[in-house]
Amino acid sequence: METINTLLAIDPNYIVVGLIILFFVLETFFNRREREHVGSKINHLFHNFLFQLLAIATGSVLGFLVVTTFDGISTYQLGLFNLISMPYWFKVLAGVIILDLSDYWLHRLDHVSPLLWRQHRVHHSDTSMDASTSFRTFPTDIIFFTIGELAFSVIFGLDIMSMNIFLFLLFPVLFMQHTSLTYPIWLDKAFGWLFMMPNYHKVHHEQDQYYTDSNYGTLFIVWDKLFGTFKTKPVQEINYGLKEFEGAHKQSFFYQLRSPFINIKRVEE
Template sequence: METINQLLSINPSYILIGLLIIFFSMEMAFNRPVNFKGKLNHMLQSFLFQLIAILIGSLLGLMIVTTFEFINENNFGLFNWIEVPFALKVIVGVFIIDFSDYWFHRFDHKVPLFWRFHRVHHSDTAMDASTALRQYPTELIYFSIGELFLCVVFGLDILSMNIFLFLIIPVFYLQHTNMRYPESLDKALGWLFLMPNYHKVHHEQDQFYTDSNYGTLFVIWDRLFGTFRTKPVAEINYGLKEFKGKKKQSFLYLIISPFINIK
């Protein structure tokens, strides 16, 4: 148990950087030929967003610790008011956090103000593992607020949050990585998890597909609320048309893009 707690306490930013190196190397090894210079520059534009995320990471960490201290000290939340086995509380907690992310992700697409920031993630016309890092900093904050709100309402244990983060970081890379895998895995695991092929559909230029597959870790919310769609990966056109061109793929352009009208 102590070993598990030590693993879960590792700074997520270190895990992100380590996994980026691993998946970047795998993409280089399995996808030939590769424009190394072009791919490295592409990764750099997305990695700069992660540097900002690291800077605000201490704020998010403080929010998480403060929230769970409040829950524990006040015995607050539904699962603290009724008798729930600890293991069940932790497992259900992971699903509750993912449920929050599903709806915030859906709001990102449906609320124009939110979309201005979220479209930065969808701007990548050459999706690979580094696309996972192309997240506007404000999204990290309000996604965390949504998750923590439900943690308070249900009185979740911090272990649920740690397990969710421990799972979602490698899964998020897998969902964006430019590598193929046997489609039989989709049939075996795709009833519960949002498989990489499903998330790639979400990055299709056609809005019919962009407005689908909002799940983060689990696909059950999309299946339940009618937002699940599929399309052959080979037929997917990634990115957004208004972000085509080298200039519009630069970090500086992307960071100011929520505040300008793009044609």
């Protein structure tokens, strides 16, 4: 636990900035298409990074709500896990799994509800996906996920350590899932029975809604397999983004910011 505490004490913003620089360098080095369009890649990163600045501002407000909720759970011994005695490590691990389950259902709701889709389509709108797409999330979508995760935390009586570990893993996982780096297929065979592999999350970013409405999991693939939403498609055949967001103007931060308030019809293939 000591090592975990030391890792969790690092300012997450430093980790995020360090990792996005690392992924930018790797993507430019290993991907010829990215190297040839490095100017537009920098522009793309800039627009997506503006969303991360909004996320930091949103997170600083939400942080108070998160800490207060977990304080309440522990003070009043709320939730299912507090009714049963279990080892602390087990409670923490089970909590991470529960948070991933909550994200699965919240993500599915984002796709099913036309109102929630308005905020969530911002993340799907990226037509030239790379690691920086991880930043492109509308602030209300972050609020929606956090409040949903806190509701699950109260019901199950989770420990704040589970949330800290989940958030610590989130950005490294998101960068790996959205990067334009190509991964060997054997990785999917070795780890794809348990984890949401990058090649599976990329299917979730396919324009064709049949595939967009699939692979909702964040860390684990098991929820999609269990609830029948797991789909595959060869990565090289994926058309990223949404047809209705094609064009430089619609890829800009300011258009994206306005987009949830504009009536935009879903354009089918």
